[in-house]
Amino acid sequence: MNAMNENLTGQRSGERGLLRFITAGSVDDGKSTLIGRLLFDSKGIFADQLDAMSRSKHKRTVGDAVDLSLLTDGLEAEREQGITIDVAYRYFATPRRKFIIADTPGHEQYTRNMVTGASTADAVIILVDVSKVKLREDGGVDLLIQTKRHSTIAHLLQIEHVIVAVNKMDLVNYDQSVYDRIVKAYGEFAATLGLKDITPIPLSALTGDNVVERSGKMAWYDGPPLIELLESLSVYDESHDAPFRFPVQLVARHNGHEANDFRGYMGRIEAGKVSVGDKLVVQPSGQAATVKDILTFEGSHQSAAVGQSVTLLLNEYLDISRGDLLAGSAQPATLLKNLAADVCWMSDEPLDLRRKYWIKHGTKQTAAKVTAIDSLLDINTQQRHSAEGLKLNDIARIALTVQQPLAADAYDDIRATGAFILIDEVTHQTVAAGMIRLTA
Incomplete structure (x- = not known):
């Protein structure tokens, strides 16, 4: 596979090419801090950026410690509230690979921005905050709803690699048993999704444990640090x-x-x-x-x-x-006027089956109408049930009719010709991102 990739991308021997990845998880799980730590420890921050962060009025660290989350939280509202609102892209490189990172919001209100960042990603880092998960008396663990939501979106978007970063291990004194329970609970949930390539790693983004270098405080972990794991991921574009x-x-x-x-x-x-x-x-x-x-x-x-x-x-x-x-000519796309699709509803305005929308598919735009909501996905149970409407962040299977036929493929076969967005014909706002599952 290595030789094949290097031939396809023209990379030098020993370099594995570009990797696009995103961070995802719940609010304040440490996503921005983790990216800041990756950039800081890999020497990917300029001196003037470091100086600006150290003097920021919104710094949330004590003393002279640098608040690394400020590197990606560029909006004033983000720094003021201590949350990520928009997707922030950062570039850095190591001797083995080039990276494009998307720091995506954790708040449920901004799930639509997470979908945007995930649409082109090769890998996703799902952060799990050990201080937030509920450790049950029966030995089980209750994962946060946003962890489940983002994992579901990663599965729907067919992101190839999933890294489960169990963060803030310093808050539980690097206890392996806590880590093992969280990994077991996530593995059980991932099995219901059908996620396959999952790699867990314990770390602390704030202190740098297992981010760029192996941590001596977790000798029980025998895997690579995060940066080595990212460098080793295979990225072969099946397209x-x-x-x-x-x-x-x-x-x-x-x-x-x-x-x-x-x-x-x-x-x-x-x-x-x-x-x-x-x-x-x-x-x-x-x-x-x-x-x-x-x-x-x-x-x-x-x-x-x-x-x-x-x-x-x-x-x-x-x-x-x-x-x-x-x-x-040997394998043309399928012409569709009626199609089935999975969508993530991204608008504050709920879906109205009486209205018409614009569908943007590749370079083609035509009128479309949602004719039915086949099923709504329950993020917790992964079960589908009937629904009369869709609201912000709902994930559902719908039926669509388009005015002009689309030359499309199933999203699982070819991402580019299997993806689309729906646009409100009045406000011109994007209301949904969709993945075509085909129909007759």
């Missing part, structure tokens, strides 16, 4: 092997003063690969096309793969515009 998918963003023409006609179709390859001479199908029209040339800023290419932004030239003169999809 390299998926059928070709190219949503058209723009039709490019020359300025009209040249003798040769030029018509190129610009966009980003969302899945698969393409080569000159490949047979394609234009969706939803169904017209056949053949690749004549592949252009980038560097010039003409014989082939291109997922993640590249290119301009495709075709042999045929066809009616193709923004919102159309160019797909491999």
Whole structure:
């Protein structure tokens, strides 16, 4: 797998490429502090940033200790209240890997922002605060609802790796038995979700135990510190092997003063690969096309793969515009006017089955109507039950009808062509993020 990844991404030997990950959990579990600790201990903070944090009027540490949470909590309201509201992205690198971190809010009110940060993540760190979980007399543990909610979202979004960071171990004197009980309880809950790749780790973000270096205070833990764990995670994008998918963003023409006609179709390859001479199908029209040339800023290419932004030239003169999809003729996308989808409702205004919404799918936007709520997911029990409406942060399976057919795939097969958002046609606010599960 290592060799395959390095060939695909062109990375140097010993470097594993870019990893996108998010932190998630309940309010004040230490997400911002953990990211600040990662950046601080890996020398990813500039001197002026460190000085600004040490002089901040909202610093919540004692004495000269730096409040590392201030590094990602950039909004004044975040620093004043001591909570994360918006998603904060930070970049840092080690000799083995480059990272993009998304610090997501823990408060239930801002779950929609967590969904935004998780949509492009390869891994998620679920923080569990040992001081907040309820240790029952029967030996069990009651996990917080936000821990369950964020784990559910991670599963729905098909995030590949889940790291369970049992934080603030210093508050329980690094007691292994407390850690073991929490890990066991999370494992039982994860089994009901179907989460598979789960790695637990005990740590203290505030003191730095097991974050960048192994902690001598937890000799019973024989695994790697968090940074080594993140460096070792495999990130193989399965969309390299998926059928070709190219949503058209723009039709490019020359300025009209040249003798040769030029018509190129610009966009980003969302899945698969393409080569000159490949047979394609234009969706939803169904017209056949053949690749004549592949252009980038560097010039003409014989082939291109997922993640590249290119301009495709075709042999045929066809009616193709923004919102159309160019797909491999052997495995085209499915055309849907009625679809089933899982959605996370992100609006303060509840779902109204009488209203119309806009659906944004790839580069295509068309009118849509929610025709039914099939089932509402209970975060605690993972059971589904009937519902007459959806409110903020609800997760549900719904049925949708769209005005113009969508060329789509199941989200589990291809993320880019299986994801969508719903937009309120009056306020133009995003009201839901959805994952297509297909239908007839």
